[in-house]
Amino acid sequence: MTLAILNISWQTLADALSLGGVYALMAVGIGLVFGVLRLVNFAYGQLVMAGAYALAYSSVWGWPTWAGILLCFGVVLALTLLMDRLVFRPLRTQSPAVMLVATFAVAFLLQSIAVLSFGQLGTIASSIAPLNRPWIIDGVAIRKIAIVSIAVAAVCLALLQLLLTRTSVGLHMRAAAMDFGTARILGVRANRVIGGAVLISGLLAAVVAVMLTVRNPQVTPTFGLDDTIIVLAGVVLGGLNRPIPATLGGFAIGFASGILGGALPTNQSQYLPTFLFAAVILVLLVRPNGLFTRSGGAVERA
Amino acid sequence: MELAGPVALVLATALLGLAVSTSLQTYFLDTLVKVSIVVALYVFIGNSGVLSFGHVSFVALGVWVSGVLTVPVGEKPAIMPGLAHFLLHAQVGNVPSLLLAAAAGLVFAFVVGLPLMRLSGLAAGIATFGVLEITNNVLRYYEKIGPGLNAFSSVPQTTGIWQAAIGALICVVLAFAYQRSRFGRMLRATREDPAAASAAGISIYRQRLVAFTLSGGLAGLAGGLYVHMLPIEVDSLSLDLTFITLAMLVVGGSGSLLGAVVGALAVSGLDSFLSAAENGVDVLGWHLDLPTGTALIVVGALMAIVLVLRPSGLSGGRELSLPRRRPRAAPPAAEAAG
Numbered sequence: 263m264t265l266a267i268l269n270i271s272w273q274t275l276a277d278a279l280s281l282g283g284v285y286a287l288m289a290v291g292i293g294l295v296f297g298v299l300r301l302v303n304f305a306y307g308q309l310v311m312a313g314a315y316a317l318a319y320s321s322v323w324g325w326p327t328w329a330g331i332l333l334c335f336g337v338v339l340a341l342t343l344l345m346d347r348l349v350f351r352p353l354r355t356q357s358p359a360v361m362l363v364a365t366f367a368v369a370f371l372l373q374s375i376a377v378l379s380f381g382q383l384g385t386i387a388s389s390i391a392p393l394n395r396p397w398i399i400d401g402v403a404i405r406k407i408a409i410v411s412i413a414v415a416a417v418c419l420a421l422l423q424l425l426l427t428r429t430s431v432g433l434h435m436r437a438a439a440m441d442f443g444t445a446r447i448l449g450v451r452a453n454r455v456i457g458g459a460v461l462i463s464g465l466l467a468a469v470v471a472v473m474l475t476v477r478n479p480q481v482t483p484t485f486g487l488d489d490t491i492i493v494l495a496g497v498v499l500g501g502l503n504r505p506i507p508a509t510l511g512g513f514a515i516g517f518a519s520g521i522l523g524g525a526l527p528t529n530q531s532q533y534l535p536t537f538l539f540a541a542v543i544l545v546l547l548v549r550p551n552g553l554f555t556r557s558g559g560a561v562e563r564a
Numbered sequence: 565m566e567l568a569g570p571v572a573l574v575l576a577t578a579l580l581g582l583a584v585s586t587s588l589q590t591y592f593l594d595t596l597v598k599v600s601i602v603v604a605l606y607v608f609i610g611n612s613g614v615l616s617f618g619h620v621s622f623v624a625l626g627v628w629v630s631g632v633l634t635v636p637v638g639e640k641p642a643i644m645p646g647l648a649h650f651l652l653h654a655q656v657g658n659v660p661s662l663l664l665a666a667a668a669g670l671v672f673a674f675v676v677g678l679p680l681m682r683l684s685g686l687a688a689g690i691a692t693f694g695v696l697e698i699t700n701n702v703l704r705y706y707e708k709i710g711p712g713l714n715a716f717s718s719v720p721q722t723t724g725i726w727q728a729a730i731g732a733l734i735c736v737v738l739a740f741a742y743q744r745s746r747f748g749r750m751l752r753a754t755r756e757d758p759a760a761a762s763a764a765g766i767s768i769y770r771q772r773l774v775a776f777t778l779s780g781g782l783a784g785l786a787g788g789l790y791v792h793m794l795p796i797e798v799d800s801l802s803l804d805l806t807f808i809t810l811a812m813l814v815v816g817g818s819g820s821l822l823g824a825v826v827g828a829l830a831v832s833g834l835d836s837f838l839s840a841a842e843n844g845v846d847v848l849g850w851h852l853d854l855p856t857g858t859a860l861i862v863v864g865a866l867m868a869i870v871l872v873l874r875p876s877g878l879s880g881g882r883e884l885s886l887p888r889r890r891p892r893a894a895p896p897a898a899e900a901a902g
Binding site: 302349352353356358359360362363364366367368370371373374375377378487491494495498499502532533535536539540542543546547550551 | 613684804807855858860864867
């Protein structure tokens with residue numbers, strides 16, 4: 263059964279939706295930190311990579327799946343807090359460009375450490391592979407992970423929305439994202455808000471690590487790198503300075519990437535990045551402030 | 565006078581490169597090519613204050629043009645079986661191929677810059693990143709125009725110390741001339757205060773486009789030098805090279821030409837030494853054998869440390885000048901303002 267016009271199967275559609283969901287979570291992780299710190303975390307993918315290695319090694323050591331997931335969360339959170347303490351905090355007053363280059367350095371640092379300690383070839387996380395098997399629904403095979411990640415993404419985003427709109431921490435975060443200086447004058451505690459945002463982005467990175475590892479159990483030092491680049495493009499595309507447009511941007515690019523991957527003929531599928539980034543550039547030219555934002559509103563703080 | 569520092573550094577590197585053994589000379593060649601790339605980066609990033617992740621795509625274009633046109637016609641079918649007809653019989657010499665590489669980089673940067681220079685900040689960063697991804701993707705898989713995933717083998721290895729040094733010097737002199745010209749000064753004004761510069765009648769878009777085009781040409785030239793130095797794969801001209809060249813610029817200090825050259829030499833020297841040590845070297849009687857990957861770790865850590873402790877880089881954004889000639893005001897403190 264296919265959507266005949268576009269020649270897209272239900273499997274492709276479900277995959278695209280789930281990739282969109284995963285990318286939306288990454289986008290929130292990147293967008294939240296950007297909101298309070300004006301920092302584009304290029305090293306986000308390496309957090310995911312570290313979590314994926316935790317899963318892979320716990321599987322190699324024969325740990326039960328839940329223990330592996332716990333270890334993944336522990337490793338990613340520890341690394342996130344360490345990164346914040348050692349790099350983000352000293353650089354808080356620098357321009358966005360300097361901070362972006364710094365996270366670029368951190369990304370390569372972590373990646374080379376992974377190459378050095380785990381080797382170039384990668385490790386396989388087999389214990390969570392069962393999630394990758396298909397469910398047969400109404401004659402259509404859909405991978406479990408597709409449905410699980412759509413559900414997980416929806417739950418995470420709903421919780422986050424509640425946190426942002428219904429709690430005082432959330433209110434502080436939104437205020438800080440809008441105008442950090444004024445928010446501080448009005449009594450928002452900077453370290454608490456930044457700490458909260460960094461923590462949430464770390465939690466999301468761990469969730470993303472689990473879901474990406476199920477999709478692709480072969481964990482290599484460059485795991486998550488390509489995804490981060492695509493999500494970064496998506497986040498900028500959606501509009502970096504508000505959580506919702508950033509999330510939509512992440513979802514949109516994940517969905518587009520999934521659909522394109524399924525719709526392109528096999529002999530052209532290696533050109534997927536070309537099509538994707540050409541689309542990104544086109545959209546940026548038309549809507550430099552973001553696809554899902556109202557016009558106006560500077561992307562960067564002066 | 566400010567030109568003397570960078571030029572002297574390049575010449576000193578070249579002379580040192582002539583003095584060492586042939587196996588070590590490779591590192592000096594590589595360093596000189598890196599100087600050209602970093603100076604090309606500097607022309608745009610340093611003068612405009614806008615980040616670009618896309619310059620390696622101009623280097624890649626230079627590599628491709630220069631490489632595909634200098635492989636001997638007889639060997640082309642073996643190396644690039646899918647090559648299109650018009651490229652199959654085209655062949656040019658060393659110097660024309662370098663000029664063509666520079667021209668290709670220049671034209672490509674102009675065409676890409678025409679729309680992209682309207683963007684600023686992060687949108688510009690991501691868009692230039694997109695250009696890098698696309699260029700890399702196409703050169704890697706489109707086998708009608710090149711060797712695809714294979715290396716550019718059989719390209720005449722004409723980049724010796726002199727060619728590399730002259731190439732680097734051309735980049736340095738052009739970068740200096742640009743920086744001193746009206747255009748360079750106008751662009752630097754937009755970097756310091758975009759609003760004031762616009763109010764003074766400077767078109768930010770036009771000035772950025774001029775710098776982007778020039779730096780694309782220099783990056784293309786550097787790519788031409790690169791492919792004549794060793795058989796490279798297009799695949800290697802991507803994130804890693806972007807990272808290492810940006811690291812050089814940042815470590816040296818993106819605010820000055822001297823910073824670009826110093827950063828390229830310092831990081832390249834360290835990187836070469838560590839890469840050599842990964843294969844095992846003897847230093848002052850000590851045998852040093854580092855595990856593979858150490859070089860990138862050290863460079864990454866160095867870049868992060870420099871950014872945290874000294875965001876304006878080793879040079880602090882200053883040019884070298886003699887103490888008696890300093891009637892100018894103190895160098896700008898807000899070097900990092902994007």
